[in-house]
Amino acid sequence: MRFRNFAALILPIRRLGSVHPTARIMCAAVLVNSLGSGLFLPLSALYFATVVGLAPADLAAGLGIGALAGALAGVPFGVVADRFGARNVLIVLLLGTAAVIPLYLAVTNFWQFTVTVSVIRALDRGVSGIAAAVVANVIPGAAERTEVRAVLRTCLAMGLTTGSALSTIALSVDSPAAYRIAILADALTFALAALMYLRLPAQKVPPRTAGTSAVEVLKDVPFLGITAAFSLLGAYNYAVAFALPIWAVKYTSLPHEFISAAFIVNTAGHLLLQVPLARRAKTLGSAIRMTVVGGALLSAACLLFSWTSTGPTPVAAALLLTAVLLNLVGGLGITSAQFFITSDVAPESAQGQYQGFVSTGMAVSGIVAPTVFAALPLAHAGLGWTVMALLFLLVASVVPSLVRAALRRSAGQRLESPLQGSTHGPG
Template identity: 45%
Template sequence: MPAALLRRVVHERPEIRVIAAASLANTVGAGMLMPLSAIYFTGVVGLPVAQVALALGVASCAGMLAAVPLGHLGDRLGARNVLVGLLLGIGAIIACYLLVDSIWLYAPLVTAAQILDRGVAGVAAALIAEAVPGAAERTRARAHLRSVVYTGLAIGTGLSALVLALGDATAARIGIAADAATCVLAALLYLRLPARPPHPAGPRPSPWRAVRDLPYLGMIALFSVLGVVVTMTTFALPLWISADTAIPRVAIPAVFVANTAANMLAQVPVARRVGSRAAAVRAAVIAGAALAVACLLLAATAGTPPLAASALLAGAVAAMLTGSLCANNALFYLSTDLAPADAQGQYQGLVAAGTALAAMIGPGVLTALPLARGAAGWAVLAAVFAAAGIGVAATARAMRERRAT
């Protein structure tokens, strides 16, 4: 294994080393399957694109709704045990993708996979909260693991490009088998962690405690607004560059490379600066401001000569990366710091649901604003991002003051 990759997996805490190894295994498989799944189900199996898109949308909604109850299950049965079960379930479901011959089999399988996957996101975050004391240290651990995730996705995507030389059908089947196998491998790696006793429950523990915590719910909703930056990179920027600017099209893959590299390399350095509640609050405000600047720079690229527009795009990408990194680490800190210790699973499930919500609303918001209205749409989006950052800060301060009294 290359030395740079070893530095991303190895962590001073044994528990985080195990989680990093499991995350790397799982995301290599996911990275292989992501570019190939659409080719397989539409081009090889022959499912209509519209039906696949509808099934994915329904699956995303189901996953978002299931995240909190599955997190609650992790609180009651132990995060490690539930996480292992979820990963084994995902592996079995993905293996069944090879049997799909109609939308009636594809839709329930992809829905079940999304439900379990959202559960994995929340329960894994609760597992980190169990293993690492203190919000600052958890933030650094989660930043380290996020860089591992991007490393795994990059490796998996590279492997998918290699196997595509074997043909669409063979490559997709290899990707499906690899993703299923790596889910099982990740589950086995998690078994190396000690089984911690579940949190003691009251007489009638509610699986919806996090949802009823309205200030926390509001904070996560505001973070979901900031999370639309992910869709800006993957969805809006390629369309904006190709249709509304004179920027050379080679800039599109360059943006993806820069985004992946920054997330691999800069997560931990940024996390080191988010070591307190005050720092996390500042990071949220910076995130909103940076994303607002990115929107305004992108608006300025329209009608600008290629060289100047490319310079503006470079500034926008830098601002987007700054905003994304600050938002991620502010979320890592505040989401565990402001959650009750005995309900981290369901509270982190709510965070996972918020991430899914950002992915769901992103394409619609970006289509309705900048892609449809140009510079005016970018300006509105800039104001929304800035307000969301300020809103996170205000909500977090109010929550902390209320809980301190």
């Protein structure tokens, strides 16, 4: 069976068959690659703690340094992609990751672990940003790019979920050999993904616009602001994944089954709603409105989370699930808007470094967000949730001004380079 037909059966995407051929190839690669990641990630901590013998504090420190290395890697890899072609660099990074992952088997101490995980995180973050640049370079139009990226995120979620389910086999065996096989399987999926990307046509490197430097994104103040805003709004991911379990146990009388139910709703919602919401971002104006509305929904979700600490259990349970749904819809809407806006306002000749910077912003969000939730709602209960609600509302409200500033900057550059055509969709 051809992949497009298979994907149409297993994905909640009714129009996958009409998606650009590049999307079908990338979806297959992402699905395979994320399958390996989902297999290894749930048992990675156990492997390094029980087989290698690293202390929890060493694991946390090594992972923190690795996350920092990943955050710093996005722009440099993006610059290389702009020069040599995003598809070519993506393949090299995937093969590099496949070669480095087996080094986990040779790790015996903290420094070996830290160096290895830092290299892998840097390569992986580069893959994330450059994959977005591949979409931007191949798919015409920001609306189409937004839908394709939503398809890819759905494939990613499916692969991680399936891989995590398979990891239960290794966990049930609970032997060093089972963990080592999982590591090698993860490396193999990176290599297979690289081979799949070879099916993509070689991309023509867009000519560099006059006056564009290798670090143009770092001079683009409006785009820096847009990335910072979406990185802050991206903290919504950790409201359920990080804050909810601790909040429910510490501040509510809800049974633990409701925590599991919230996770199921959140996971299913990501699979079912990612693409339909992405299709609503048809113009720059609609993407901006989705951001503002999404911020309001995130704000409302924070207030509902805070109210679950009062009242009878049935009411608290209803409030909890409603808050999860509002957080989900608002967050996915913002994610779709981010795909559209960051693709549309970035220069076509520098999509690699611009998308690499966006990837860096999301990496920083992943580092900072748990600390923010720990310092606000988990430490100060209702007051903390209220501050989070105001933060989401405020950040979302400034995005329209930042986008207008980015468009003014872009228009000024086009006036300086009259041969360059506009790439922006209608507002």
